[in-house]
Amino acid sequence: MDDERYARCFFAAVAPAYPLVEWLFRASYRRAVELLVAGAGGVPLHSALDVGTGTGLLAGVLAERLPAVTGVDTVPAMLRVARRRHHGRVSFLEMDATCLDFPPASFDVAAAGLVLHGMAGARRQAVLEEMRRVARHRLLVIDYIPHRNPLVQAIEFVERGHYREFIAEIPDQLRWVGTDLSIHPLNPVLGAYLVRLGGQEGDNGRAERRECP
Numbered sequence: 001m002d003d004e005r006y007a008r009c010f011f012a013a014v015a016p017a018y019p020l021v022e023w024l025f026r027a028s029y030r031r032a033v034e035l036l037v038a039g040a041g042g043v044p045l046h047s048a049l050d051v052g053t054g055t056g057l058l059a060g061v062l063a064e065r066l067p068a069v070t071g072v073d074t075v076p077a078m079l080r081v082a083r084r085r086h087h088g089r090v091s092f093l094e095m096d097a098t099c100l101d102f103p104p105a106s107f108d109v110a111a112a113g114l115v116l117h118g119m120a121g122a123r124r125q126a127v128l129e130e131m132r133r134v135a136r137h138r139l140l141v142i143d144y145i146p147h148r149n150p151l152v153q154a155i156e157f158v159e160r161g162h163y164r165e166f167i168a169e170i171p172d173q174l175r176w177v178g179t180d181l182s183i184h185p186l187n188p189v190l191g192a193y194l195v196r197l198g199g200q201e202g203d204n205g206r207a208e209r210r211e212c213p
């Protein structure tokens with residue numbers, strides 16, 4: 001089974017138990033969103049897209065600070081939990097993050113929580129380019145920082161993630177799509193990676209939408 005199909009089956013199977021991860025990481029996610037808002041430097045952040053939203057943890061935390069939040073994911077079972085938990089506060093859509101069905105610059109912020117380490121380099125790059133295309137001002141990535149403890153190793157084993165490649169490649173990939181990369185540890189294993197889009201606010205030199213299958 002290829003990576004992508006395995007991930008879909010894996011997340012469909014763990015969807016009912018995933019709120020445990022929300023309980024573990026909610027405080028760290030809140031800290032990341034504080035950093036995002038504080039770092040905006042006066043640029044008003046109104047709307048956000050959360051790609052690979054899962055059960056909507058990051059989307060829900062973003063919705064505490066921003067009035068218009070959308071979450072997308074490819075796994076219906078995760079989205080069912082997300083809609084139940086965040087009903088009326090966040091819009092959730094079934095959509096592939098490598099091929100987002102939104103016009104350029106649709107959101108002020110594009111965010112991804114614990115999504116990108118699960119992808120091999122080219123796929124991760126495709127998601128980042130789509131995030132840049134649909135966002136105007138900032139990207140927020142919450143994901144692993146270099147600290148591979150036994151818990152991370154166990155999760156990586158069952159999830160079939162790409163921890164090592166992610167840690168090695170993500171700083172350059174983020175510098176490729178944005179500027180002023182800053183990395184903020186949130187807890188021993190997770191960090192907030194923040195980048196600004198474009199040389200001028202609102203102008204990120206975004207490319208056209210990718211050809212979608």
Ligand SMILES: C[S@@+](CC[C@H](N)C(=O)[O-])C[C@H]1O[C@@H](n2cnc3c(N)ncnc32)[C@H](O)[C@@H]1O
Pocket residue numbers: 007008011021022051052053054055056057058072073074075078095096097098112113114115118
């Ligand atoms: C580890 S979960 C993280 C969920 C949530 N962002 C969080 O921080 O709790 C990874 C999620 O990414 C989703 N995902 C993986 N590849 C995706 C893709 N290409 N497009 C959209 N969602 C994807 C999975 O279905 C899963 O729900």
